Amino acid sequence: MIDSRISRRAALMGAGAVAMWLHSPARAFLQSMAKLPVPALVDGLIARMTVEEKAGQLTLNPSAWGGGVATQLNPPTSGPSWEAQLDEVRRMQLTGVFNSNGAEAARRMQTVAMTESRLKIPLLFAADIIHGHRTIFPVGVGEAASFEPDLAERTARMAAYEAAASGIDWTFAPMVDIARDQRWGRTMEGAGEDVLLGELMGAARVRGFQGKDLKATDAMLACAKHFAAYGAAEAGLDYNSVDISERTLREVYLPPFKAAFEAGALSAMASFNEISGIPSTGNPWLMQDLLRGEWGFEGFVVSDYTGDEEMIAHGFAKDAREAAKLAFLAGVDMSMTSNFYRNHLPDLVRSGDVPVARLDASVRRVLAMKAALGLFDDPFRRIDPKREKARSRTKAATALSREAGRKSIVLLKNDGDLLPLPRSRRKIAIIGPFAAGQHDLNGPWVIYGDNAEAVDLATGVRNAVADKASIQVVQGSGVEEPLAGGIDAAVAAARDADVVLLAIGENEGMSGEAQSRPEIVVPAPQQALAEAVATVGKPMVVVLKNGRALALEGAVANAPAILVTWFLGTETGNAIADILFGAHSPGGRLPCSFPRSPGQQPYYYAHKPTGRPNPGEKLEPYKAHYRGIPNSALYPFGHGLTYGKIDYAGLSVSPTLPWAGTLTVSARISNRGTRAAEEVVQLYVRDRAASITRPVRELKAFRKIALAPGESETVRFTLTRDNLMFIGRDNKPVVEPGQFDLWIAPSAEAEGLHGTFELTAG
Incomplete structure (x- = not known):
């Protein structure tokens, strides 16, 4: 386990960190070097580096002072203590760390790099800033439902404004994978099933993260991921194999990456999956011929978390040394977490298996990026605890979270114009596991945000109505397990109400990485709750929480009104209330098709007609459809209602x-x-x-x-x-x-x- 305890020595060292740097000879030397043109600066450093130090510049590891949520979002690893990691910095064995504990941790670590390492090369600090930093915005697929690339650019800009103030130079976003199988848990992180929408949203997020000047203190380097075709994993199973034609790769899965690079993204992350038998991390055609040769990409490529190590389990590399060689020669410049480059590149170079010129080229790309980020001008430019606090959860950020939330909501159905609801003269029962409580609001892939600071549905509704006492809240069931007496209490509340808000769907643990679902339905206990509440006969609004398209059934599908609310982040409850009570008309549209049955997966609107199409809803024999259902969506891509006609x-x-x-x-x-x-x-x-x-x-x-x-x-x-x-x-x-x-x-x-x-x- 990573040791998150900080010693007294480290605390004392950090207290005078900036003062030491400001008055050190190292600062004067680095400033003189920084005045040189980037090639001269970088090549001068490379000429002075040992092979071991070069391998260190290509090694990125989790921060030893991270802990908490960051360690829960990846497989368990044994890492060094904080003191041991600082020693790695002194010995120039790290290019940087990711998911660290804010500006103070970054300041202490950077101080060691700038005062105690041999060549005083600044560290690079990275993090998973996927849909917000302290202020959380809707998950990617939810924000894509806005069909507003400008909104995605603004939320990414705000995320960079917050995150860069805590010392973060580089984010592992945007994810631009096309997701056409809703069983895949990482659907929530991207822009859905469509190529054009994926291109536009990905490019917008790159512009937002990077701003107009990478050296600015509110800019972060963007990283387009996962290169490539991760969303095409067989059966929607995370990490699974991908076997597609080059035509499909070029027509569907590559265009959003190209759009991200054309928007300025200067880093890319290799995908976990293989493509036609070759893991992406070891694929020279993908990384060299296509990315650098055909597209002219000039940034650097980083492996995903232990991606090089996983080529051994793939059966592609026999051991760690060969995995390091295959990944590096394929064109992956930087190794994340495994330490394979640090441990094996020096010997691979000395043995002649890896040309020193190739090693220098990768180091050159990484150092050039540090220069582009302004780290040679001022290694502490983004590290400022006071600025970190001042920029965290500002009123502007909160307002943007609410705007993004309401624009992401999709109104699937509104029979009889049940919505919007009046703000007075109605008793409302909010029923379901997501009715109240500060949980499952931010959504998956949040490192620094806190659900305890987010607004839940019940609070948002109470904020919107005239009579707060008219609101009754009943849990009814758990997410994946029944609740003793829950259905009886829910039915009683429904009988006493004029309208029911049924808050059901997925929790944060059911979407995201490693959360593929074989049955993309509302979990059985919640479906039973819906069936029971529906028998009461009161008008019912289903408020879905989800990170993917779902196959809706029974009382859920038959409810007169259905809202898809995804995971909306900090202002969840207020954003939903804005739509429920008509402060704003719903403007979201589906970025992924809702199937008629889970067995339709993968389903996407841009499918081929086949030689035996079945146009229309009437099922014809010997035509392309499943038994009993047409080959169409229950709610297709682009669908969504508004309050007008x-x-x-x-x-x-x-x-x-x-x-x-x-x-x-x-x-x-x-x-x-x-x-x-x-x-x-x-x-x-x-x-x-x-x-x-x-x-x-x-x-x-x-x-x-x-x-x-x-x-x-x-x-x-x-x-x-x-x-x-x-x-x-x-x-x-x-x-x-x-x-x-x-x-x-x-x-x-x-x-x-x-x-x-x-x-x-x-």
Whole structure:
């Protein structure tokens, strides 16, 4: 176990840390070096380093002063004590640490590096800042439901503002894996099933984390992960094998990475999975030929947690030495946690198995990144305990968390306009394991946030209503186990209420890494609770907590109103109440399809038609569908309701798209209701006949608009032939003339407005 206790010696050392640095000869030397151009600075250091010190610059480990949540989110490891890790810093055996305990720990460790190590190379401090630091925002898939890349950029910017103040230089985010099998637990971390949405959200998060200047004290280096195709794991099982064609890899799983790198991400993390028999961590084609050669990536690649070590279990490397060699020569610059590079690279270089030029190239990339982050100018630039406190959980951050939360909520169903609820004259029973209590609010992958500082559903509802005494809260059941007397109490509360809010779904431990689920349903005790409460006959609003799409059944699926609320973070309860009581109209749309049955997985809207499609809901024999259900979603990608009455009309589309020209398509979107509305207008295209079979629909653009009651807006999209590109027979991008279907619609499976056009030959 990692020793999180801090000795008196370490505490005393930290008290004068900055003062020692400010008056040290090392500072003057480093400042003189920092004035050199980056190549001269870096090459000068490399020329003075031993092979062991170079291997140290390629070794990243968990912080010995971390503990708590950080140690629970990864497999158990035996690590050094704090004092032993400081000694590793003195001997230049570490390039940095991750998930450390804030600015004070970073200050103490950096002081040792700058005053007691031989070459005074600053450390790099990293952390899993996935969807917030102290202020927590919605999980990635929830925020993607906003269909607002600008929102993702703003929340990432705020996360960087908070986290950088605690000494963090580098975040292991964004995750840009496409998730088309909802059994996969890490669905919650990305942007869902669609390529375009994944590209836009990933690029936005990179811009937010890195800001306009990497040297700024509110900027962090972004890391696009997991490279590549981690979301394509067989059967949605985490860490499992991936076996896909190069075409699918290039068409579906690689584009969000390319978008992240084009947005400026200068680090990448190798994925755990193999692709067609070769683990990503040891895949030269992926890391060298594609990433550096074809794409021209100039940043560095880090393994995932013990990713190089795991090639032994894969059966790809016979021992630690060979695993280090395979990973390094494949193009993975930095080893995380295993210490394989530190332990084996020096001997591999001396034996000639690893060319010294390759070693120097990786060290050069890492040192150049430290320079880009401003660490050679000032190693303590992001380490400031006073700034850390001042930037933590500000009013602006809390307000943004609430905004992001309500924009992430998706209204699946609203029969009879049950929602929004009036703020007075109604008794409300909030029933379910997520009705109240400061638990399961922030969501998975939160290192520094605290559920005890988040707002639960009951509190949010009480904050919104006129009569707080009209609210009754009953747990009803546990998350995965029944509660003695719980259903009887819930039924009694429902009978006494005018409306029921049924707060059910997944807890934090059911989504995230290593949390693949074979049955993506509401757990049985909660389903039994729903069935019992439904028999009372009172109007019921299901408030789902989830990190993935779920297959809804029985009383849950039949409830008159259903809200998908994901894990919303710090302002969970207030954000949900904003939607429940109509302070804001719901604007979220599904970034992943909700299936009719768990057995449909993987299901995604952009599937191929097959040679025997079954269009429509009527099931035909010998067609592509499961027994008893159509090959469609219960609630498809892009679906979501608002409080207005939205009407699509007036499609306008030219019959031809010239090869070198543009095509403008438009439609009139109106709000016929009496309440303000938000609509995500979506443009889909299908290539009717091509040299490679194409999906039934592909999202090409979308626009989110706000409409007052009675207001209309003409929404226009412009297409060029580049929007019709696909990966051809030689695995190269190609565009072919021909006939295309086009839809402007409210979801991927809604008819909306349908038209056709022809791309003419050049």
